[in-house]
Amino acid sequence: MTIAHKLSTIQKADNIAVMSQGALVEQGTHNELLSHGGAYARLVSSQDLERATRGRQDETGELSDEDLAEEDDQHFRKLALKRTVSTTGSVHAQHDEPDVTETMGYGLLKCLVLLIKEQPDLWYLYAITAVVSILGGKSLTTCTSKHRSLTYSTTGGTLAVQAILFSRTFNVFQMTGSEAVSEGDFWALMFFIVAIVNWFIYFSLGCVCNIISQKVTRRYRLELFQNTAKQSLAFFDKEHNATGAITSRLARCATDLQELLSANAGLVITNIVTTVSCSILGIAYGWKLGLVCTFAALPPLLLGGYYGIRISTKLDEDTTKRFSSSAAIAAEAVAAIRTVASLVLEKTIIDEYERRLSAVATRSTKALSVTMFFYSLTQSINFLAMALGFWYGGKLVSSGEYTTEVFFVVFIAIILGGESVASFFQYSTSISKAIPAANYIFYLRTQTPKSDDYDDYSAPKKSQDEPASVTIDSLEFAYPSRPRAQVIKNINVHVPAGKFVAFVGPSGCGKSTMISLLSRFYDPSSGAIIINNQAITELNPREHRRRIALVQQEPVLYSGSIRENVSMGVIESAEPTEPQIEAALQSANILDFVNSLPEGLNTPLGNRGTQLSGGQRQRVAIARALIRNPRILLLDEATSALDTESEKIVQAALMEAAKDGGRTTIAVAHRLSTIKDADTICVFQAGKIVEVGDHASLIAEKGTYFEMCKGQALDKATT
Numbered sequence: 001m002t003i004a005h006k007l008s009t010i011q012k013a014d015n016i017a018v019m020s021q022g023a024l025v026e027q028g029t030h031n032e033l034l035s036h037g038g039a040y041a042r043l044v045s046s047q048d049l050e051r052a053t054r055g056r057q058d059e060t061g062e063l064s065d066e067d068l069a070e071e072d073d074q075h076f077r078k079l080a081l082k083r084t085v086s087t088t089g090s091v092h093a094q095h096d097e098p099d100v101t102e103t104m105g106y107g108l109l110k111c112l113v114l115l116i117k118e119q120p121d122l123w124y125l126y127a128i129t130a131v132v133s134i135l136g137g138k139s140l141t142t143c144t145s146k147h148r149s150l151t152y153s154t155t156g157g158t159l160a161v162q163a164i165l166f167s168r169t170f171n172v173f174q175m176t177g178s179e180a181v182s183e184g185d186f187w188a189l190m191f192f193i194v195a196i197v198n199w200f201i202y203f204s205l206g207c208v209c210n211i212i213s214q215k216v217t218r219r220y221r222l223e224l225f226q227n228t229a230k231q232s233l234a235f236f237d238k239e240h241n242a243t244g245a246i247t248s249r250l251a252r253c254a255t256d257l258q259e260l261l262s263a264n265a266g267l268v269i270t271n272i273v274t275t276v277s278c279s280i281l282g283i284a285y286g287w288k289l290g291l292v293c294t295f296a297a298l299p300p301l302l303l304g305g306y307y308g309i310r311i312s313t314k315l316d317e318d319t320t321k322r323f324s325s326s327a328a329i330a331a332e333a334v335a336a337i338r339t340v341a342s343l344v345l346e347k348t349i350i351d352e353y354e355r356r357l358s359a360v361a362t363r364s365t366k367a368l369s370v371t372m373f374f375y376s377l378t379q380s381i382n383f384l385a386m387a388l389g390f391w392y393g394g395k396l397v398s399s400g401e402y403t404t405e406v407f408f409v410v411f412i413a414i415i416l417g418g419e420s421v422a423s424f425f426q427y428s429t430s431i432s433k434a435i436p437a438a439n440y441i442f443y444l445r446t447q448t449p450k451s452d453d454y455d456d457y458s459a460p461k462k463s464q465d466e467p468a469s470v471t472i473d474s475l476e477f478a479y480p481s482r483p484r485a486q487v488i489k490n491i492n493v494h495v496p497a498g499k500f501v502a503f504v505g506p507s508g509c510g511k512s513t514m515i516s517l518l519s520r521f522y523d524p525s526s527g528a529i530i531i532n533n534q535a536i537t538e539l540n541p542r543e544h545r546r547r548i549a550l551v552q553q554e555p556v557l558y559s560g561s562i563r564e565n566v567s568m569g570v571i572e573s574a575e576p577t578e579p580q581i582e583a584a585l586q587s588a589n590i591l592d593f594v595n596s597l598p599e600g601l602n603t604p605l606g607n608r609g610t611q612l613s614g615g616q617r618q619r620v621a622i623a624r625a626l627i628r629n630p631r632i633l634l635l636d637e638a639t640s641a642l643d644t645e646s647e648k649i650v651q652a653a654l655m656e657a658a659k660d661g662g663r664t665t666i667a668v669a670h671r672l673s674t675i676k677d678a679d680t681i682c683v684f685q686a687g688k689i690v691e692v693g694d695h696a697s698l699i700a701e702k703g704t705y706f707e708m709c710k711g712q713a714l715d716k717a718t719t
Contacts, residue, residue, distance in 0.1 A: 005640070005643055005644065005647075006671060006712075007043060007044055007644075008711070008712045010030075011030040012030065013029070013030070014029065015027065015028070015029065016028060016029065016030060016033060016040065018033065018038075018039050018040045018043075020039060025038070025039050026038050026039055026040050043644045103436060103439035103440065103443055104439050104442045104443050104446075105439070106435075106438065106439055106442065107435070108434075108435055111434070111435055111438040111439065111442075112260075114438075114442070115257070115261065115438060116261075119215075119216075119219070121215075122212060122215060122216075125208050125211060125212050126212070128204070128208050129205065129208050129209060129212070129269075130269060132201055132204050132205045132208065161194055162194070162412065164281075164409055165187060165190050165191060165194070166408060166412055167404075167405045167406075167408040167409040167412070168187055168190075168405065169184075169187045170404060170405065170408060171183070171405065172184050172187060212261060213258045213261070216254070216257055216258050216261050217254045217255065217257075217258045220253065220254040220257055220441060221250060221253075221254035223441065224249065224250055224253055224254060224441060224444065225250055227444045227445060227447070228246060228250070228444065231447060232521070232522065232523075233516070233521040233522055234479070234480035234481065234522065235447065237479060237480065237481045238481060249440065252433075252437065253437040253440055253441060254437075256433040256434045256436075256437035257434055257437050257438060257441075259433070259434065260433075260434035261434075275298075275302075278413045278414055279294045279298065279414060281409070281413045282294060282409070282410040282413045282414040285406055285409045285410050285413075286396070286402055286406045286407070286409070286410045288392075288396060288401075289389070289392060289393050289396060289402065289406075289407065289410045289411070290410050290414065292388070292389075292392050293385075293388070293389050293410060293411070293414040293415060294414055296388060297385035297388050297389060297414065297415060298385075298414055300381050300384065300385060301381060301382060301385050301415075303381075304377075304379070304381035304382065307374070311374060311375045323357075323360055325356050325360075326353055326356040326357050326360065329349065329352055329353050329356060330353060333349045333353075382415075385415055386415055389410075389411045389414070389415045390411070393407045393410070393411055466532065466631070467497035467498050467631060467662050467663075467664070468497055468531050468532055468547060468631040468632050468664050469494075469495060469496055469497040469531070469532060469664070470493075470494075470495040470518070470529070470530070470531055470632065470664060470666070471493075471494050471495070471529075471530040471531075472491050472492060472493040472494075472495075472514075472527070472528075472529055472530075473492060473527055473528050473529075473530060474490055474491075474492060474526065474527040474528075475488055475490070475491040475492070475517070475524050475526075475527035475528070475529065476488055476489055476490060476491075476524060476525050476526045476527055477513065477517060477522065477524045477525050478525050479522070480522075486525075486687065487510050487513050487687050488510050488513055488514065488517070488524070488687050489686075489687040489688050490527075490688065491514070491527070491688070491689055492689075493682060493689070493692075495664055495666065495680070496664075497664055498662060498663060498664060499664060499665075499679040499680065500664075500665040500667070500677070500678045500679050500680075501664075501665070501666050501667070501678060501679060501680045501681075501682065502666075502667045502668070502669055502675035502678040502680070502681045502682070503515075503666070503667070503668045503669075503682050503684055504668075504669055504670070504672060504675065504681060504682070504683055504684065504705070504708065505683055505684030505685055505704075506685065507670075509684040509685055509686060509687065510684050510686075510687040511636075511668040511684050512636055512668055514668075514684075515550070515634050515636045515666070515668055517529060518548070518632075518634055518666065519545065519548065519550055519634060520536050520537075520541055520544055520545070523537055531544075531632070547630060547631040547632060548630050548631070548632040548633070548634060549569065549625035549626070549628045549630035549632075549633050549634065550625065550634045550636070551618075551621050551622050551625045551633075551634070551635050551636065551638035552621075552636045552637075552638070553636055553637035553638070553640055555609075555617055555618050555620070555621030556608065556609075556621075557605050557608060557609030557612075557617055557620060557621065558605075558608075558609075559604075559605065559606065559607055559608075560604065560605065561599075561601065561602045561603060561604055561605065562585075562594055562600075562601050562602070562603050562605060562620060563581060563601040563602060565605060565609070565620055565624060566581050566584060566585065566601075566620065566623050566624050566627055567581065567627075568624060569584075569623075569624035569625060569626075569627040569628045570627060570628065576627060578601070580627060581601065581623075581627065583627075584623040584624070584626045584627035585619075585620075585623045587622075587623065587626050588619040588620070588622040588623035588626060589619060590616060590619040590620060590623065593616065605620075615643060618638065618639070618640075621638075622638060622639075630663065631662070631663060631664065632663070632664045632665075632666065633663055633664070633665045633666070634666050634667075635665065635666070635667040635668065635669075636667075636668045637668055637669060637670065638667070639651060639669075639671075639674055640669075640670070640671065647671075647674060651674055671712070672708060672709055672712055673712070676695040677695070678694070678695070679694065680692065680693070680694060681693060681694060681695060681698055681705065683698070683703075683704050683705050683708075685704060690703075690704055691703055691704055691705055
């Protein structure tokens, strides 16, 4: 069961059902329907190119079934060849282009200096962050009781202050009566003061860092998108710059910088200050135990924290990799659920998914046994450090060299402080992610395309409203991703202003590449494209594209209403009037359909226009192009998704618009009936033009174009 607009593909069907307005109007074989002279015959007549070739048919006889089969075989071989070239082309692209080095090679310190240096408006916020972070790890504590006055300056952070307070409270438990109550109240007040100070410090740090993170994220995400959008199409042709990869970078890079330059930066500073201050406090209070704990216990604690974080991260990465195979099966099955259901493959997919999960479980069990041994070792180091501290501290207390208070100050400051400080390494992932993110941002700034005048929003010049003549002079081109494969070879074409020129030829011959060059998506390797005596490479890309409109074979519509999508075609910022929109829709033969919708022009199209059929999407795209009133209209298989009747009407509208001499039309087509009225037809083959002329003259030559017309002949029964 086949659906087709191109009738030559279904003329040998056993049964052809002709539908109109949702109803079946005719049914039968190709010859039967032609003899009826009804709707199908009219469709055939619209696509028929055989009349011009009938002279040759009379001499050689009508095409035999074998000839038609051969034509079909050639057609499908060309399609297969195109797919093969497309696939192998991407492989060659990988070998032809240099290694991907999207980095400047900057280290952490240089990245931080450059990032902070270019944000002078945030310097005062960074200063506040630094001061608050240091205050979080540095304090001056004055404690006074009715029995004694204790004034001491500590360079310990919150943990250092806690160590001193805890050691003092131990003496309270040796007191009785009112003295114990009074001392207990005093030290409880000290803890309350520490809580208030901590609340203020971290509240200030959170507020300031949140402001920084929002500004940093907005700035660099906007810059990333701007610099990405400015790149030439050669940038997007690279495999590592696919849509998903670019989208991921836009979301990830700014967030990675945000983690480093906002709250995490403050916490990193706080942890560093705390590590140093706790060590200094411990050595100052009791140098023997302090030195032992600092140099014998603290390093293993820090290393344990570091390797614990690394092992956890690696475990997550390994798990993700192991499950990627099964995840790919699930993603493909869900994305192609219609195909899976139509082929009754549900059980096969589930069995394959289960098999891959079982394999993952087997491999994971072996790997986890080794990983967990080292992970458990990192988790036990803190108790080993405690054992060392209690053992040596107990000896010093038992010998009378240290009091209990001194022991607990040193022990709590270094050992328990070291445990908390080990969490510093959980921010190492932020650092490791932020460095490549910053390098990619700096790298993208250096990738300035040849046509980098995108910031020029000047008004269109008067010359852009004049009819445009196009001259293609000795044009040659190879895609940057495949520099050794020349796609366009010595093309010379002159298109007078207001004329209709068509490019035809087999798939992969360079027709669509010509449209890309005319749109200046790429610059030619050699030669020039000249419009009104000026090479387009001398123009601002915006200035050039203001006077052209492009309708592609696969049009892209955006989420929004029909009105919004058509209005996007207007060059100036002013909104088009409703009569302008309706006129464009009428020219595209879709106004009646739009008016029949409950919401009319305000009908939402859904994501990528999925609420419309392929032909309706293409007509909206044509309306979007026509509302620009372009001087040059580029059509790349623009009517391929339309039915014959709609195509005939749209084609007539396009031809009518071109008759006033104000619009030059350049079209690429496989369906030759759409371009047989063109002023000039250029036949491409292997990147070269092999024939030039109008339809009648090319038919008379009985060359390549004649053979193409013969392959699309439909009126065999009436020859």
